[in-house]
Amino acid sequence: MIDINISRQLEGAEGRFSLVVKQSIEKGQLITLYGDSGAGKTSLLRILAGLMVPEKGQIKVDGQIWFDSTQGIHLKPGKRHIAMVFQDYGLFPNMTVRKNLIYALANPAKTKLVDHLLEVMELQQLQGKRPATLSGGQQQRVALARALARQPKVLLLDEPLSALDDKMRQKLRDYLLKVHRQFDLTTILVSHDVGEIFKLSNKVMHLENGQVVSYKTPLKMFSHRHFSGKFQFTGEVLEISKEDVIFIISVLIDNHLVRVIVDHETAEGLTVGDRVLVASKAFNPVIKKV
Amino acid sequence: MDWSPLVLTLKLASITTVVLIVVSIPIAKWLAYTNIRLKPFVETLVSMPLVLPPTVLGFYLLLAFSPDSPLGQVLENWFGLRLAFSFQGLVIASVIYSLPFMVHPIQSGLSSLPKSLLESSRVMDKSYFSTLLHVELPNIKPSLLTGIVLSFAHTVGEFGVVLMIGGSIPDRTRVASIAVYNEVEALNYHAAHQYSLLLLALAFAVLLTVYLVNGGFIKKFWR
Structure with missing residues (x-):
């Protein structure tokens, strides 16, 4: 269970606005953050990761306090048992695919996990290659595999599929669903794509100018046109x-x-x-x- | 021909470069990522040797190093060091003098790295040194090479600072650039030519190496 209750001033295209989020996210869910660009989706993700510090509030995950402004607690990103996939993937250009995964390990001896992940993501053939020589979809898979190498409790993804073509997207959605279930994750991802949201998520958190305007299942969220079709x-x-x-x-x-x-x-x-x-x-x- | 000034020059430049690598990387990393208001002042201080006449820098260092100054006294009483007119003094002066040549390339290399590399490493619970060693430095190799070569070459080319705080003591502070000056003053043009030509060739070779390596020339034709 992730309990978020935070606020922070953000600098938007149309001046300052406040990101105010008060929401509980159930364990094991796949949640999509949805909203216009500049609504605060990425900022919320970064706050959860610990890369951005809220001004006020509290974040509590499974009883552990990640952030508390009144007590002055800010758990470092590395201590939160999270993994994050950045929009540009953030793969280390100097390392091969395999080394990227090994570097991510908390315990460098666990190379079995690396082998397993390479297999799950179908990357064995590419493990000796550098990220720059890979296609967008392959890089995305490496980024996902590397994130899982952290054995996170919470997986954060910032528009993970936006740079890919349709065919690749569909394939990666399947990968994402697969690992979400297999590794028992709570996954939070940023997405604009309605189809993607339908296929992937249990719930959609809709942000508008920093405010949560709704938190519903995708079906309730997007079929609000009073249609009772089955x-x-x-x-x-x-x-x-x-x-x-x-x-x-x-x-x-x-x-x-x-x-x-x-x-x-x-x-x-x-x-x-x-x-x-x-x-x-x-x-x-x-x-x-x- | 007396080789000792050339040997001394190479020794000074090598030691200076090694010290500069150690000193500059943390400074450059801090400057690349900080948003602190003090940053422009620190950047100015680092860049000062670019525009300051070497004699001015040398003059102040001479005053600071002199056994009569507070700093000079501390150094002499606590560490038994007398920096004025000594090789150690030259190393310290050269480090200050060549600082921008090492800090600037590394700083700009680090700033051009995508933020997500550093943040990925942070999320992975990696330490400052682990991130530096495994992620940042390996990805800015051309900048590192530029910094190393430029500070080495710049130290070789140093004249004013050395003259002010080192004088021209054979085997201790008489580096090649000073030797050229001395030989010319003594109308000993033959020796001056020898030193000058060697320095000219060294400077050319060193700079050419940087441009060949960073321009991808060597990678392209070395297979």
Whole structure:
């Protein structure tokens, strides 16, 4: 359980604002911090990591005090049993993939863990290479593996998938879910991508100008349009084409292109690039194992 | 030809460089990361030898080192050191004089490293020295090389400071640049040529090494 109750002044694009967060995060959850850029998501992550110091408040994790302004306690980042994946990954350029992981170990003798992580993240082939020679997705996997080498209780990820293409993203989401479960982590990640949030997280913490405006499941958060559909996805309109008297809307849901027939009125209200909810409740979807 | 001034020069430059590496890395690291208000003043002090006439620096050091000054007395009474007109004095003066040539490259190298490297290491509970040794220094090798070579070369080229606080005592403070001056004064042009040519070649070779290594030239053609 992570109990956060902190405040801090931040310098934003439109002047100063206060980051005020009072929230409890359950153990073992995968939480997404969602919100516009400059809302304080990364700052909150850095405060949890101990890289930024709040002005007031308290952070308590499983009974251990990480920060308490009244008692003057600020636990060093290294003592918090956390791992952080930075937006630019922060891989050490002078070390090979394997050495990056070994350096991260709390106990340098535990090379078995390194072997295990290299295997889980499918990095054995690359372990002798330097980070600069790897692709973005590979670097991301190394960063994740290196974070896990710390055997953290809490994993913090700052927009871990934003620099990758769609295909790689999907693969890495699967890796992320896998390790989140396998290593019994409490994971907090920053993301803008609604699809990603749906797929990954248990709860979404929505920040606006430094304030938590909601803390809900992704479904409750993003399907607030009073839709009671049982079968629904969000996607992006790619194309609107007219066929005789009907319109066909092509919607990209995750990586799948779905064509939906709509009437003239609905089509008028849509433009290419709109985010839409595709839902249905009048038929039974067929499920087949693939 | 008397080789002792050249030997003395190389000895002075080597010792100065080693001392500078040890002294400059913590200063450069502090300057690279601190946000303290005092920073511009410290940076100014470090850079002073770049613009200060060497004779001025030498003059003040001479006063400070003299056995009549408070510092000179402490050094003499407590450590038995007399720095004026001695080799140790030259080393200290050279360290101060060449400080910016070591601090600046290392500082700019460290500041150009992504912040996430340092923070990753902090989150991993690594100490100041572990981070320095395993993460920071290995990633600024070109800056380190530049610092080492420039301070070495700059110490070789030192004249004013040495003359002020070292004089020209054979085997103790008469370095090559002073020897050139003495030989010219004595109208002994042949000897002056010998020292000068050697210094010229040394300076050229040393600088060329930096540019070749840092320009990737050696990496490109050395396989």
